[in-house]
Amino acid sequence: MQKAAEIIAGNVERVKEKIAAAAAKSGRTAESVTLVAVTKYVDAETTLLVAQAGCEVLGENRPQQLWAKAEQLQQAQQEVGFCWHLIGHLQRNKVGRTLPLVSLFHSVDSERLLREVDKAAGASEVTAETLLEVNISGDEAKHGWQPAEMPKILEAAAELENIRVIGLMAMAGLQTTSDTARREFAAVKQLAESLEPACGENSQMTALSMGMSRDFDVAIEEGATIVRVGSSLFDGVDRR
Numbered sequence: 001m002q003k004a005a006e007i008i009a010g011n012v013e014r015v016k017e018k019i020a021a022a023a024a025k026s027g028r029t030a031e032s033v034t035l036v037a038v039t040k041y042v043d044a045e046t047t048l049l050v051a052q053a054g055c056e057v058l059g060e061n062r063p064q065q066l067w068a069k070a071e072q073l074q075q076a077q078q079e080v081g082f083c084w085h086l087i088g089h090l091q092r093n094k095v096g097r098t099l100p101l102v103s104l105f106h107s108v109d110s111e112r113l114l115r116e117v118d119k120a121a122g123a124s125e126v127t128a129e130t131l132l133e134v135n136i137s138g139d140e141a142k143h144g145w146q147p148a149e150m151p152k153i154l155e156a157a158a159e160l161e162n163i164r165v166i167g168l169m170a171m172a173g174l175q176t177t178s179d180t181a182r183r184e185f186a187a188v189k190q191l192a193e194s195l196e197p198a199c200g201e202n203s204q205m206t207a208l209s210m211g212m213s214r215d216f217d218v219a220i221e222e223g224a225t226i227v228r229v230g231s232s233l234f235d236g237v238d239r240r
């Protein structure tokens with residue numbers, strides 16, 4: 001049997017090739033797309049294998065799991081060199097503990113949360129980078145703002161001194177076909193362009209976090225600059 005490290009290294013290589021191919025198809029370089037390796041399916045030991053296979057950004061969707069892994073891998077993080085992104089829902093009472101561990105919040109989805117991140121960043125004298133989560137599929141079960149709410153949120157963000165909004169995050173609807181996903185991704189790109197004039201000095205619409213294992217190539221073709229890929233990295237590996 002192949003060792004987990006080898007399997008993961010092969011999976012990472014395949015995902016990176018697919019990223020490069022999709023980027024080339026839309027006239028961009030592979031470097032213009034950031035791969036967030038989503039490690040929520042595996043323990044800290046296997047998570048480290050992903051970093052060692054050349055993934056510089058690791059993503060977790062649950063704050064508590066991120067805290068636990070960040071602690072377990074603290075030493076390794078310095079040796080291997082990787083950073084954490086929080087890609088899932090964040091409760092306001094978990095902001096303080098999460099802030100020092102992550103370099104980007106993907107899923108800020110309420111004005112109260114945005115203000116809480118700003119407050120925590122101010123207290124730590126740092127600037128927190130965030131994306132704003134938009135609910136593009138209109139799915140009521142999903143987090144995120146409706147597109148029409150975004151100008152108002154950007155206006156509120158412009159008043160906050162300790163955050164920097166760098167773009168949007170979106171998830172395609174769960175049941176969607178790749179054609180529907182493509183339309184949703186294109187709509188996010190269009191929304192970002194239309195919001196450009198509404199951005200204050202601390203905001204920009206350059207980053208688009210969209211696309212997961214089943215559709216990250218489509219997302220890149222439609223303008224994603226960040227893709228969040230989990231399952232594809234662990235094909236053939238035991239999950240916890």
Ligand SMILES: *Cc1c(COP(=O)(O)O)cnc(C)c1O
Nearest residue numbers: 038061087212213228229230231
């Ligand atoms: C789990 C997760 C992903 C990765 O999904 P895969 O289908 O496993 O690639 C991406 N984004 C978010 C927010 C997630 O929770």
